[in-house]
Amino acid sequence: MSEQTAVINKINQSIINRFPDWVREDEREGYEGLLVEAAHLIPFMEVLRDEFGYDSLTSVTGVDYLPEEKMEVVYHLYKSTGGSILVVKVQVPRSSPVIPSLVGLYPGAAFQEREAWDLLGIRFEGHPNLKRILMWEGFEGHPLRKDWVEAFFEGEFKPYEDRWPEGKVSKIETDKPLGKNINYPEGFNPETWIPDAKELLFQGTVSLKTEDDDPGLETEHLVVNLGPQHPSTHGVFRMVAKLEGETVVDLEPVMGYLHRNHEKIGERNTFSMNMPYTDRLDYFCSMSNNFGYALSVEKLLGEKYQPPERAQYIRVIMAELTRILNHFMAIGFFLNDLGAYFTPALYAIKERELILDIFEAVSGSRMMCNYFRFGGVVRDLPEGIEEHIRKMVYERLPRQIDEMDRYLVDNEIVVSRCQGVGVLTPEQAIAYSAAGPVLRASGVPYDIRRADPYGIYDRFDFDVAVRYHGDVYDRFLIKYDEVRQSIRILQQAIDGLPGGEILANKPAYKFRMPKGESYGRVEGPKGELGFYIVSDGTNNPWRYHVRAPSFINLTGLREMSLGEKIADLVAILGSIDIVLGEVDR
Amino acid sequence: MTEGLNLPEYYIPPEIEGTVAITTLDRIYNWGRRYSVWPMFFGLACCAIEMIATAGARFDMARFGMEIMRPSPRQCDLMIISGTVTKKLVPQIVRLYNQMPEPKYVLSMGACASGGGPFKRGYNVVAGIDKFLPVDVYVPGCPPTPQALLFGLMKIQEKIDQESISKVRWYSDEPDEGIPVPILGPDLIDPRDFPALLKKEQEKEKQA
Ligand code: SF4
Numbered sequence: 001m002s003e004q005t006a007v008i009n010k011i012n013q014s015i016i017n018r019f020p021d022w023v024r025e026d027e028r029e030g031y032e033g034l035l036v037e038a039a040h041l042i043p044f045m046e047v048l049r050d051e052f053g054y055d056s057l058t059s060v061t062g063v064d065y066l067p068e069e070k071m072e073v074v075y076h077l078y079k080s081t082g083g084s085i086l087v088v089k090v091q092v093p094r095s096s097p098v099i100p101s102l103v104g105l106y107p108g109a110a111f112q113e114r115e116a117w118d119l120l121g122i123r124f125e126g127h128p129n130l131k132r133i134l135m136w137e138g139f140e141g142h143p144l145r146k147d148w149v150e151a152f153f154e155g156e157f158k159p160y161e162d163r164w165p166e167g168k169v170s171k172i173e174t175d176k177p178l179g180k181n182i183n184y185p186e187g188f189n190p191e192t193w194i195p196d197a198k199e200l201l202f203q204g205t206v207s208l209k210t211e212d213d214d215p216g217l218e219t220e221h222l223v224v225n226l227g228p229q230h231p232s233t234h235g236v237f238r239m240v241a242k243l244e245g246e247t248v249v250d251l252e253p254v255m256g257y258l259h260r261n262h263e264k265i266g267e268r269n270t271f272s273m274n275m276p277y278t279d280r281l282d283y284f285c286s287m288s289n290n291f292g293y294a295l296s297v298e299k300l301l302g303e304k305y306q307p308p309e310r311a312q313y314i315r316v317i318m319a320e321l322t323r324i325l326n327h328f329m330a331i332g333f334f335l336n337d338l339g340a341y342f343t344p345a346l347y348a349i350k351e352r353e354l355i356l357d358i359f360e361a362v363s364g365s366r367m368m369c370n371y372f373r374f375g376g377v378v379r380d381l382p383e384g385i386e387e388h389i390r391k392m393v394y395e396r397l398p399r400q401i402d403e404m405d406r407y408l409v410d411n412e413i414v415v416s417r418c419q420g421v422g423v424l425t426p427e428q429a430i431a432y433s434a435a436g437p438v439l440r441a442s443g444v445p446y447d448i449r450r451a452d453p454y455g456i457y458d459r460f461d462f463d464v465a466v467r468y469h470g471d472v473y474d475r476f477l478i479k480y481d482e483v484r485q486s487i488r489i490l491q492q493a494i495d496g497l498p499g500g501e502i503l504a505n506k507p508a509y510k511f512r513m514p515k516g517e518s519y520g521r522v523e524g525p526k527g528e529l530g531f532y533i534v535s536d537g538t539n540n541p542w543r544y545h546v547r548a549p550s551f552i553n554l555t556g557l558r559e560m561s562l563g564e565k566i567a568d569l570v571a572i573l574g575s576i577d578i579v580l581g582e583v584d585r
Numbered sequence: 586m587t588e589g590l591n592l593p594e595y596y597i598p599p600e601i602e603g604t605v606a607i608t609t610l611d612r613i614y615n616w617g618r619r620y621s622v623w624p625m626f627f628g629l630a631c632c633a634i635e636m637i638a639t640a641g642a643r644f645d646m647a648r649f650g651m652e653i654m655r656p657s658p659r660q661c662d663l664m665i666i667s668g669t670v671t672k673k674l675v676p677q678i679v680r681l682y683n684q685m686p687e688p689k690y691v692l693s694m695g696a697c698a699s700g701g702g703p704f705k706r707g708y709n710v711v712a713g714i715d716k717f718l719p720v721d722v723y724v725p726g727c728p729p730t731p732q733a734l735l736f737g738l739m740k741i742q743e744k745i746d747q748e749s750i751s752k753v754r755w756y757s758d759e760p761d762e763g764i765p766v767p768i769l770g771p772d773l774i775d776p777r778d779f780p781a782l783l784k785k786e787q788e789k790e791k792q793a
Contacts, residue, residue, distance in 0.1 A: 135709060136673055140771035143708050150708035151772070173712070178781055181701070181712045182772045189786055228677055231626050231656040235633065236674055257674040258630055261707030268706075277703065283631035342640075349641035367631065367728055581630055 008032070008084060015052065019044060026089060030300075030516015030535075033074075033087025041090055041100050045075075049105060053079045054086055056430050057106035059519070059530055059547040060113060062120040064094070066146040071097040071122055074532065076519055076547075080430050080444055082451035085519060092122075101127035108433025111555050119144040119263070134256035134584060140185050143264055150264065151176060151183040157540045158269050221249065224566065228257045234333065235580030239557075239569065246565045251558045255551075255584050262585040266544035271297055272374070272509055274544065279368040281546060282582040284326045287318040287359070288524045290372035295454055296520025296531040297374050301511060308501040311376035312456045316493045317389065318362070318371065319522070320486040324397060325355045326525035327479040327486075330577040331404060334476060337574035338417055344408060351400055354392065361385045374511065375504035386497065393490040401483050409477065418473035422560040422572035425470055432556035435549045436527025438576055441478045442470035448523040459496075460489045472568075475575040482525075510539055517543075526550050526577055546585055550578040590616050611749050618662075618688070619650075619742040625661040626654035627681070630668025632695040632728040639731040649738055658684040663741065666718075669697035669704055670711040672773040676766050682718050683763040687755030690741055693720045694734060696727040703727065711773070717764060 012034060016023050022037040023044065036044050048054045054077040063072045075088040090099055101124035102109045113124045114133040121142035124130055131137060141148050152172045154160045163170055173179045227238035236257035242250035262281065266274050278293045279286035298305045307315065332348030356366045361382050363369040371377055408414055424434065429442035439446055445466040449457040465481035467474035515537040521530035527549030534543035553576050560572050591597065595607040608616075628636060640646045640654070655661050658681045670678060682691070693714055696702030701712030714720060721744055724737035750756065765776040 136769045138770060150706060152706040152712070154706070172706070178778055180716060180773075180775075180778075181705075181708075181710065182774075183708075184782075185771050188771060189783075228674060229627055229656075229681060235628055235630070236677075256709075257671060257677075258669065259671055259673065259709045260630075260669050260704040261709055265704065265707055280631055280703070283634055345637075346642055349638060350643070353638070353641070353643050366730065367634065 004084060008086075011052075011086065015048070018047065018051075026087075028516075030514055032517070033089055035089050035091065038090050038092055038099050042102070042105065045088075045102060045105050048077065048086070048088070053081065056080050056433055057102065057108055058085070058433055058435070058521075058528060058552075059532065059545075060102070060109050060116065061532055061543075061545040061547075062097075062116040062122045062144075063534055063543045064120055064144065064146045066094070069094045071120065073099055073116065073122060075102075076530070076532075078452070080446050082446070084452050085521070087519070097122040098125055099123070100125050101130075103127055106433065107431050108552065108555050111551065118142070121145060132256075134259040136256070140183075143261070144267075150261075151181045156268070157538070158273060226569070227254075231336075234574070234578060237573075237578065237580055237583065239573070241561070241566060241569060243566055246567070248561050248564055248566060248569065251561045251569075253554055253557055255554075255580075258580045258584040260581075260585065262546060263544055267541055269541075270509070270539045271511060271513065271541060274541070275372065276368065276370040278546075279370055280581055281548065281585065282524065282526060282529075282550065282579045283367060284329055284579060285322045285525050286367060286369045287322040287371060288522060289529065290369065291315060291319050291455075292520055292522040292524065292529045293531050294372040294374055294520075295522060296518050296533050297511075299518040299520050300513060300516060300533060300535055301374060302514065305375040305504050307376040307504055309498045310380075310500045311502045311504075313493050313497045314362075314377050314381065314502065315372065315455055316457065316460075317490060317497070318359075318369075318377075320490050320493070321355050321358060321389075323486045323525040324483050324490075325352050326577075327483045328352060328400075328404070330525075331408070331476070331479055334571075334574040334577070335408065335414075337570045338414060340413075344404075347400075347404065347407075351397070354396065358385060358389060358392070361388075373503060373507070376502045378503075378507075380502050386494065389490075390494050393487055393494060397483075397487050397490075401480060401487070405480055409480070414476075415473065417568070417571060418476060418575075419471060420469075421472045421568050422475075422564060422575065423469070423471045424556055424560050428556065428559055429470065432559065433552050434527070434556050435553060436524065437465075437475060437478045437482065438527065438553050438556070440465055441467045441474040443468040448521055448528060452521075454520070454522060460492050462488050472571050472575040475577075479577075513537060513539070521547070524549055526579070526582070527553060546582075548582040548585060550576075550580075550582040551585070554578060554583065611751075614750050615745050615748060619745045621650045622662045622690070622738070622741060622745075623653045623655050623660060624651060624663040624665050625658060625681070625685070626656045627664070628667050629670065629674070630697065632667040632697070635728040635731055636665060636667045636694065636734060639734050644731040644735060646735070646738070649735075649742065651738060658682075659686060661685050662688060663690045663692060664718075665692045665694050666698040666714045666720075667694045669702065670714045671709045672711055672767075673709060673769065675711050675714075675717060675773065676769065678714070679717055679764050679766050683766070687761070688753065690721045690744070691718050692722045692724065692737055692741060694724050694737070695729055696725065699723045699725065717767065717775070 022040045024035050026033050026035050057077050059076040061074050070091050071094050073090045077086045101113055113127055116122045117130055118132040118134050154172055222243045224241045224243055228236040238254040240252050241248050278289040281289045328348040328351045332345035335344035359369050360366050363371040424442045426443045429439050445464045447464040450464050462485045465478050465485055467478050513535045517534045519530055519532045521528050529549055530547030532545040533541050536542040561569055590606045590608050592608055597605055646652050693699045698714050701710055704710045705712050722737045722740045724733050726733050768774040
């Protein structure tokens with residue numbers, strides 16, 4: 001650990017030496033990284049990208065430091081050739097939070113900057129399309145600001161006051177107008193309030209409204225709206241496509257239909273209360289979500305919360321089983337999108353059920369496992385489950401993935417619909433901050449398990465799956481490769497599973513959180529899942545941000561779809577493998 | 586095949602059992618409907634995954650004649666609200682409900698759809714779809730297991746059994762107005778709340 005810190009310090013120092021005037025080390029207790037002045041951000045980032053090789057901007061988020069009257073934007077960057085994260089921060093006064101936009105340098109920042117604008121009210125100067133992304137245009141206020149309160153507000157921090165004062169039940173609904181979860185601004189009158197109907201129709205899609213780009217030709221563009229209720233959007237996602245004939249000439253994803261305020265709720269919760277909420281992010285992969293969150297809190301808690309050996313192995317087993325489950329389902333649903341309605345999905349669901357049996361046995365719940373704790377896992381493996389897992393990973397799963405392979409991979413229709421469609425080049429993939437299978441299918445062999453190992457992944461022998469065409473077909477095939485690699489890891493993990501403790505400390509609800517920040521990331525089935533946490537030393541996180549891979553992978557969707565046929569949109573979206581719980585959070 | 590169709594008080598000779606049934610109009614009407622409830626193919630959140638699992642081979646919704654999930658509301662009888670209802674989405678849900686032809690049923694699946702669940706306090710969350718739609722069956726759980734969902738579906742069937750063709754609302758003379766679609770303003774606005782909101786404004790003015 002300290003070795004790593006030394007390396008990071010050396011890098012930081014060399015960057016500071018380059019710009020001694022307006023870059024300095026972040027010296028607050030428990031913080032890391034570099035502080036840059038807002039005015040110099042763009043030239044600074046350009047040098048970071050071109051000279052120091054930090055070519056991928058993985059996460060952008062804001063923090064509202066209300067007591068200090070400051071807004072901070074935090075950037076996490078890494079090199080696509082491997083190594084640890086570099087943290088860069090910019091501070092601006094809270095009264096006028098304006099920061100130059102990085103979209104020109106790192107197009108992958110586009111959605112994340114919009115999110116920071118939407119939820120925190122930080123304006124990014126020069127952003128081509130700065131409007132709300134998760135809430136709707138016209139919504140009142142910026143919800144993640146610390147002085148913004150929601151309608152059902154009961155207190156700053158959980159646990160709340162007694163709900164049964166003097167034996168009487170009090171519910172938050174009863175003293176709200178109409179008993180509903182709504183808040184209108186002062187003086188709001190529904191009679192005189194006039195919505196702009198046309199605006200409403202194109203809400204979030206204003207850029208598509210322009211009709212004719214080429215004044216010489218009499219063509220008309222057609223705007224097609226897919227979703228939010230559409231069988232191919234894997235939930236409630238919406239795409240607005242501008243077509244010329246059948247060809248997509250512009251596309252805008254619209255999201256937020258499942259925005260469940262994960263971060264606001266998370267900041268009211270205590271640290272341990274957030275664990276079950278992470279289950280509901282990417283609801284296929286609750287185990288790996290738990291892993292990411294546990295990792296970042298453990299980073300904050302320090303050495304003595306390092307999980308014991310047995311827990312480390314159990315964690316890896318669960319995370320890899322999750323990956324297999326996710327990829328099986330992704331393959332099944334992808335075939336749904338291609339038109340092979342439900343039969344391949346049924347095969348996938350069959351395997352999912354068997355893996356869920358394991359999860360249910362260890363955690364008590366099929367989907368929402370809530371199994372990890374800071375410093376280990378909550379329960380030991382029940383009797384007999386080890387044998388079951390062994391049978392799965394040695395016999396059943398290898399056979400089943402081969403079966404899926406045999407049925408689908410060489411299928412003529414699959415091949416002709418997928419090959420060469422929706423191409424994302426390696427340069428684009430990095431620029432758009434793509435992660436996980438999407439990045440690796442574009443020929444960039446970046447896998448956090450190998451590039452910046454966490455847990456005990458450095459002990460296992462596996463190959464980083466990579467494919468080189470960046471098309472839909474490769475994004476489909478890479479799921480097979482990854483399942484096979486996961487099976488390899490699982491075989492080693494189940495054979496090496498030691499005995500002993502499963503929790504580093506006594507089970508507890510409260511922890512002594514040191515002040516500071518931490519960013520923990522895991523290679524989730526869909527890509528880099530990161531949790532950025534700021535602690536002010538209390539029981540509740542001051543800032544809790546999720547770097548959601550599905551959300552950020554969507555940034556490249558427009559690029560992949562331009563020039564393709566409208567019918568292929570569905571295949572392209574399916575190949576990215578999104579889950580709306582994570583996209584919208 | 587005629588299970589549940591025959592009236593018990595009539596004797597049917599064994600040799601024509603299975604080809605002849607003596608029953609009432611209500612009974613055959615409901616018998617036909619209860620085995621062909623088509624749900625809408627419409628997943629909202631985590632609960633939708635368990636809904637799909639219910640359609641899978643292990644739990645097999647097809648046993649109830651319900652495996653035909655239709656993406657178009659025009660062909661559906663049952664709307665399964667499978668997940669968190671957000672303010673941004675609720676106008677669409679209400680619109681879809683209005684587009685469904687009668688007879689139609691609503692099943693609220695999971696804690697979120699029934700009352701907001703773990704996300705109840707969220708600023709973008711509607712604390713229960715029953716604030717907008719008439720719900721027929723609530724299934725508790727987060728997520729409900731597939732078994733629980735199956736039980737909920739059986740409850741829908743039981744509800745269908747009890748209906749009478751002479752009384753059902755879709756054959757009555759009163760026109761069906763549909764449910765007014767909520768509006769996205771500074772916060773979610775339910776048009777049905779207008780009178781109440783206005784009254785509050787007026788009271789405020791009076792006080793001032
Ligand atoms: S009830 Fe639970 S599982 Fe269902 S949508 Fe809500 S959070 Fe997800």
